[in-house]
Amino acid sequence: xxxxxxxxxxxxxxxxxxxxxxxxxxxxxxxxxxxxxxxxxxxxxxxxxxxxxxxxxxxxxxxxxxxxxxxxxxxxxxxxxxxxxxxxxxxxxxxxxxxxxxxxxxxxxxxxxxxx
Amino acid sequence: xxxxxxxxxxxxxxxxxxxxxxxxxxxxxxxxxxxxxxxxxxxxxxxxxxxxxxxxxxxxxxxxxxxxxxxxxxxxxxxxxxxxxxxxxxxxxxxxxxxxxxxxxxxxxxxxxxxx
Amino acid sequence: xxxxxxxxxxxxxxxxxxxxxxxxxxxxxxxxxxxxxxxxxxxxxxxxxxxxxxxxxxxxxxxxxxxxxxxxxxxxxxxxxxxxxxxxxxxxxxxxxxxxxxxxxxxxxxxxxxxx
Numbered sequence: 001x002x003x004x005x006x007x008x009x010x011x012x013x014x015x016x017x018x019x020x021x022x023x024x025x026x027x028x029x030x031x032x033x034x035x036x037x038x039x040x041x042x043x044x045x046x047x048x049x050x051x052x053x054x055x056x057x058x059x060x061x062x063x064x065x066x067x068x069x070x071x072x073x074x075x076x077x078x079x080x081x082x083x084x085x086x087x088x089x090x091x092x093x094x095x096x097x098x099x100x101x102x103x104x105x106x107x108x109x110x111x112x113x114x115x116x
Numbered sequence: 117x118x119x120x121x122x123x124x125x126x127x128x129x130x131x132x133x134x135x136x137x138x139x140x141x142x143x144x145x146x147x148x149x150x151x152x153x154x155x156x157x158x159x160x161x162x163x164x165x166x167x168x169x170x171x172x173x174x175x176x177x178x179x180x181x182x183x184x185x186x187x188x189x190x191x192x193x194x195x196x197x198x199x200x201x202x203x204x205x206x207x208x209x210x211x212x213x214x215x216x217x218x219x220x221x222x223x224x225x226x227x228x229x230x231x232x
Numbered sequence: 233x234x235x236x237x238x239x240x241x242x243x244x245x246x247x248x249x250x251x252x253x254x255x256x257x258x259x260x261x262x263x264x265x266x267x268x269x270x271x272x273x274x275x276x277x278x279x280x281x282x283x284x285x286x287x288x289x290x291x292x293x294x295x296x297x298x299x300x301x302x303x304x305x306x307x308x309x310x311x312x313x314x315x316x317x318x319x320x321x322x323x324x325x326x327x328x329x330x331x332x333x334x335x336x337x338x339x340x341x342x343x344x345x346x347x348x
Contacts, residue, residue: 230250
């Protein structure tokens, strides 16, 4: 069974496919001017692009680990999140607070998804 | 290979079955009056109920991520944990401190387990 | 499909093999006298030993969750990390700050890897 890596740099792969699983490393927003809703949407759409590039989709996400920089952002995160996954397809998730590496990041997500 | 979701709400599934794996999202206590031992036991028994509902069991847990709100609770967490898994069946684990979303939660656990 | 556990104690297994995956629990340095570079190298070499004991290798790591105690250590972590994985084989990773259980630990890593 082969390990297939996507968007590989010296430091990390953005995604790895293995044994019908996709592993996506910590995803953050590039546009740091936005509020939590803008950053959440950018992160989720970036994840979707990765999933689509490997033949998966937002309907097939298994688990998401959400790391939130500021408790005040919890409602805004959920406002976007709750609209993103089609009914009946919400993944498992765990959301805690954490200090992220770049203080401009408000949210970071780590994903495991299904693929063929 | 199908993705099967358990206890699905708009926001999250409590558990997902895929390719002989079970993914369980962040599990916390509902009874916030208890100390760390009571919360740990409630969380572990809740996880066991999820596992049993999918034909798995506490003997088949692969990994547990433990997020602990207060360093003082580490000994109490372990007092319950060390009695929970049958000899020879302890999962891998990683326990760090973290601020949890509800300040009443003392511990949160994320699980991956095996199932048929 | 069988669950095979490595280095099992009452509290945890260091590694579990299941369905062509290896799950490695939180790995930390034993030598706490060293700086971040020494601790990072010890942790990565310890992970490699576990991988080799199950017929995997540093070329087959799928994801690494890095928990860093101190933001000042980020550059030192990467100095070692960036030399560790052979070109084209970097895993997915997510690195955030976290308070670790032992204040002497500067970094902790959780790993999922491929194996036959």
